[in-house]
Amino acid sequence: MVSVDLSSPFHVAEIVPELNDLSPEEVLEKSQNFPDRVIIELLENNEFQHALFLLKNVVEQERSDILEQLAEDSATHLFLQLDNAELAAANYLLSPKTRASILKLMSYPEFTAGNMMTTEFIEVANHWSVQQTLDYIKKVHDTKETAYAIYVVNDKKKLEFVVSLRHLVSAQPEQKLTDIWKGDPPVTVSPYDHREDAAQLIRRYDYLALPVVDEQQHVLGIVTVDDLLDTLMDEAAEDIGRFGGTEYISQPYLRIRFGTMLRKRGGWLTLLFVGEMLTASAMQYFEMELEKAVVLAMFIPLIMSSGGNSGSQATSLLIRSLALDEVKLRDWWRVLVMVIPTGVVLGAILGALGFLRIILWDTLGIYDYGEHFVLLGVTVWVALVGIVTFGSATGSMLPFLLQRLGLDPASASAPLVATLVDVLGLIIYFSVAAIILTGTLL
Numbered sequence: 001m002v003s004v005d006l007s008s009p010f011h012v013a014e015i016v017p018e019l020n021d022l023s024p025e026e027v028l029e030k031s032q033n034f035p036d037r038v039i040i041e042l043l044e045n046n047e048f049q050h051a052l053f054l055l056k057n058v059v060e061q062e063r064s065d066i067l068e069q070l071a072e073d074s075a076t077h078l079f080l081q082l083d084n085a086e087l088a089a090a091n092y093l094l095s096p097k098t099r100a101s102i103l104k105l106m107s108y109p110e111f112t113a114g115n116m117m118t119t120e121f122i123e124v125a126n127h128w129s130v131q132q133t134l135d136y137i138k139k140v141h142d143t144k145e146t147a148y149a150i151y152v153v154n155d156k157k158k159l160e161f162v163v164s165l166r167h168l169v170s171a172q173p174e175q176k177l178t179d180i181w182k183g184d185p186p187v188t189v190s191p192y193d194h195r196e197d198a199a200q201l202i203r204r205y206d207y208l209a210l211p212v213v214d215e216q217q218h219v220l221g222i223v224t225v226d227d228l229l230d231t232l233m234d235e236a237a238e239d240i241g242r243f244g245g246t247e248y249i250s251q252p253y254l255r256i257r258f259g260t261m262l263r264k265r266g267g268w269l270t271l272l273f274v275g276e277m278l279t280a281s282a283m284q285y286f287e288m289e290l291e292k293a294v295v296l297a298m299f300i301p302l303i304m305s306s307g308g309n310s311g312s313q314a315t316s317l318l319i320r321s322l323a324l325d326e327v328k329l330r331d332w333w334r335v336l337v338m339v340i341p342t343g344v345v346l347g348a349i350l351g352a353l354g355f356l357r358i359i360l361w362d363t364l365g366i367y368d369y370g371e372h373f374v375l376l377g378v379t380v381w382v383a384l385v386g387i388v389t390f391g392s393a394t395g396s397m398l399p400f401l402l403q404r405l406g407l408d409p410a411s412a413s414a415p416l417v418a419t420l421v422d423v424l425g426l427i428i429y430f431s432v433a434a435i436i437l438t439g440t441l442l
Contacts, residue, residue: 114191314395
């Protein structure tokens with residue numbers, strides 16, 4: 001049972017976690033007792049996992065009153081998940097104006113500002129007074145997504161500037177809107193701009209909403225910060241899944257079907273397994289060196305893990321920087337110039353620790369590495385410099401490469417980077433050993 005008293009005022013967000021724990025059928029049964037306000041807010045709540053199922057029920061019951069009250073951006077998100085027959089039934093229940101607006105939003109590509117904007121914003125003429133504008137806001141605010149910003153247009157309906165509600169309420173009623181405008185040009189996005197671009201602008205200018213305009217500067221809609229947060233959280237979850245070496249799974253963990261889990265994880269694991277086969281091939285190639293100096297094999301886990309760790313670190317930093325727009329694709333060479341000396345120093349530090357460990361263990365009698373233990377320590381030291389540098393460079397450049405190919409940089413998962421570095425790390429290790437130890441251990 002839902003523990004919240006439905007007869008008393010409450011926030012819908014309070015019952016969402018409880019409803020998410022129920023089956024769709026149980027949610028449908030409970031919803032029969034919900035007032036319309038609750039159903040509408042549930043359909044608009046991005047955390048509610050049964051929204052699509054509830055929407056289908058609303059359509060089956062021909063509840064056009066509920067569909068008409070849905071925020072158009074929320075309705076668009078849900079309608080895109082319906083099949084053709086269900087979509088036709090839902091559209092039939094809408095008024096011509098609402099139907100046209102939602103179909104327009106659905107026409108924009110996924111992940112664009114146009115696809116996630118709402119057309120429910122406040123637009124006023126530039127010759128209006130402050131009092132006229134406030135009166136208009138009082139009249140229409142219930143039907144608008146937000147009243148934090150008022151979009152002021154000229155006689156050709158082109159966006160001229162934006163006035164905040166704060167500035168309106170603090171101005172004199174008789175003042176013209178143009179009198180309280182500070183002269184700042186409006187910050188806008190195109191409906192075809194990626195939602196991450198809109199998020200960067202909202203973050204940079206500290207806005208609560210951003211106008212979406214066409215080529216003639218006509219306001220088509222607005223993108224609000226709450227909608228951006230929801231979509232970017234979904235994208236972050238997708239990136240985290242990819243970065244961990246899996247495909248994105250949009251369902252709660254305990255509701256994931258066995259077949260879905262196998263399908264989402266199996267592809268990546270197979271790819272990584274094939275990659276690790278190259279590691280075995282590399283070791284087979286240096287089989288004679290291992291037979292002559294078995295002691296080299298003792299440091300293979302150390303070598304491989306250090307390279308993989310450095311690569312994963314570099315990849316994490318670069319993906320974050322790309323996501324925050326701190327670096328651009330054209331900055332790859334600047335990143336490489338920074339990464340190489342950093343990798344050399346980090347590799348030298350790790351190599352020094354490895355060298356000291358070998359010297360101390362042999363000197364103190366903890367383990368006998370043989371008469372050439374100093375050369376062995378130098379080999380590990382030099383190899384770690386090369387491997388950590390290579391791992392850092394690979395981890396930094398792979399996100400750039402994927403972005404250049406039009407792929408998500410988050411696909412440069414930690415396991416993928418580690419696999420690449422493992423293979424070439426072994427080659428570096430045994431190549432350094434061949435140079436330093438030939439004539440002694442080899």
